[in-house]
Amino acid sequence: MTGNHIRGFSNHGVHPVVSADREITGEDVQDVVKNAKAINLPVENSVIHAIRQHFQVDDQTGILNPVGMFGAKVEVDVHVVHGHVNRLKNSIAVVKGLQLEVEEVVFNGLASSLALLSNEQKELGSLVIDIGGGTTDYAVYCDGIIKHTGVLAVGGDHISNDLAYGLKVPLGRAEQLKVDHGSAVLEPAIKGQTVELPGQLGLPFKSINLEHLRRIMSLRLEEIFELIEREISPLGWLEHLRAGVFLCGGGARIPQIQALAENVFQLPAFLGKTSSISGLKSALDQPEFATAIGLVRFGSLQQKRKPGGALTDGLKKTLAEMFKR
């Protein structure tokens, strides 16, 4: 799930420990998370994710599981991703139209980061940027947990559109030019080079200045990165990203996009590798598939979490239901 309507922000919840011996119980943890989730959302928005971050017991920060600890009050930070209800429902309706059940909704940036990042990378701190067609989603991991997520409703389509406008070619042609001759960085050597566009009869009918093409692309991509940087740098996470920036989505196919990202963020930048699932590496290790693979992984994690949620149990249940009828 993605779109301009999706927002991510962090909220803080506090809960006093009421038991006589001041031991924190599972109930206290549930309460504090509930407090943190109680946020003022506009009525038409609903929560997609509420991801638990670190707990704090009295003044001790960075606790992953406070159950069994002693303290007067327990606090927690929750990262909430929320979106517009109707828009979410629209997407769900589309999937349902394909005769598929929608079990859960996952934010794109989260799914991509699940596919790309290893636990060490999450621990070290990384920024995942998924440059899709219509949107660019990003997620910041630090100390093993999600610190920030966001959506920028600018993506590969905007690049094509800019090219179509700037080079005065039809949109389809612009798309093809982007794929064939695009680059994120403007090299000095490109000056004066042109690309011949073949007409219907195969004869060249228009020549495109390669420098213009690259300049339009690189300005747009640079702006995307700058907007993300502008979003996360005030929160102070940029200094904590020791693993670097990981790029995925169709936009990550643009040549030299790592160099541009390195330049903007002043951090090492890589193309994300989907290492989290087994299978044919060459077929699956495509930047576009990061979100899909992440969804599979998210699903498998959910399955594991459910008590007795193993595949055999599920199968048994469905069979039993069938026989009941």
Next chain:
Amino acid sequence: MTTPLENADAGPAEATDAAALRKTIRIKVCGVGGAGCNAADFIAQTKFESVDFLLVNTDAQALGAASLPDKFVLGRQRTRGLGTGGDPELGRAAAEDDAARLRSICEGVDILFVLAGMGGGTGTGAAPVLARVARESGALVLAMATLPFDFEGVRRQRQAAAGLHQLKAAADAVICLPNQKLFKMLDENTSVLEAFKIGNTLMADGLRGIWRLLTQTGLINVDFADLCSVTRGRHVASSFATAEAGGEKRGEQALEKLLAHPLLDGGQVLNESDAVLVSLAGGPDLTMSEVNKVMEPIHRQCENAHLILGAVIDEAFTGRLSVTLIASQRRSAESAPAAESGLAAAGRQADEPEFLDPAATPRPASRMVAPAPEMSNEKKEQMYTRQTGHARKKSARMQRELPLEIVFKGRFEKSEPTIRHGEDLDLPTYIRRGVALN
């Protein structure tokens, strides 16, 4: 310049000639409208020799409050002395009613300074009329106009732009002071009164600089023609700045003050300007190296501009140095020829269609828009008739041109705009950043 030899020959005779000439030059400062009257009133208090002052306004009450003796109410029959309520047409009509009286006032005046605040009714409407009348009666007309603050709204800005254009067509030279730039000189605690006083002081300084430039014979002479060559035919803003310094390091200090002047945007205006006039005034002890110290950095700042230098020696400036700088900038390629023919525009044929008049459709400056291709008026008309299919009747020609401000958003045309930090991200980045291809 004359050689020293010739100078020695005709020395005394020339001096007396000059003195006589100076006496015969009659200079008048005329404030038009509320802002203009306030400015003129203020300037009159700052000791100006051999200059007459006159205040003209449609608002009798405001005029009554001014301390100068010489004043009169415009268009008494039309507005009953109650002002124009911000309508430039009314201001213009009031001035036209009293054109005869204005003419009699301008009789025998050699140089007329018109001070007016653009954007309101009287200043915007009446100042061009006064300028025209004065020119017709043989005076050189130099107008100083203030432009409204941004918070005064788009309507006033438009009126101001239209008024300024008309003023440019009517006057020999126009220098404008965008009030918005005053903000840089103000701090949190500046009162409104002080703010306007600063504006008036700036005007007074500028006026004094120009007055000195015109009336005093210079070591390196700059005359009215030079001033006109800088200020005329430029589209919107000419900026001016004055700075004064004394003491040993006056050269460096004056330059420093000048470049820090808020109206020059920290020297940025210089970089962008096409024509710059610099006038230095110093005592007999002014050294060549001081002139060089001031001129050299200014010249470096505006390498591509047409630079005019003037220097005046005045006993009163012994030990001091005053620099007056006027910079003007061509805003767009199309406007230059339009403004160049500005003088002709004043007497333009009435049957010329108004849609061809750039003043009729003042557009707010926008960097989203590429300047319209340059073409002659006939060509424009041709295109217009081709578009409409038949030649229009005269009455129909009043139809205004729609501002062409739309950048086609392609596939995002129908979707909700993506606004971040006040920018529409659906528009190509290179257009928003003003990066030119080619």
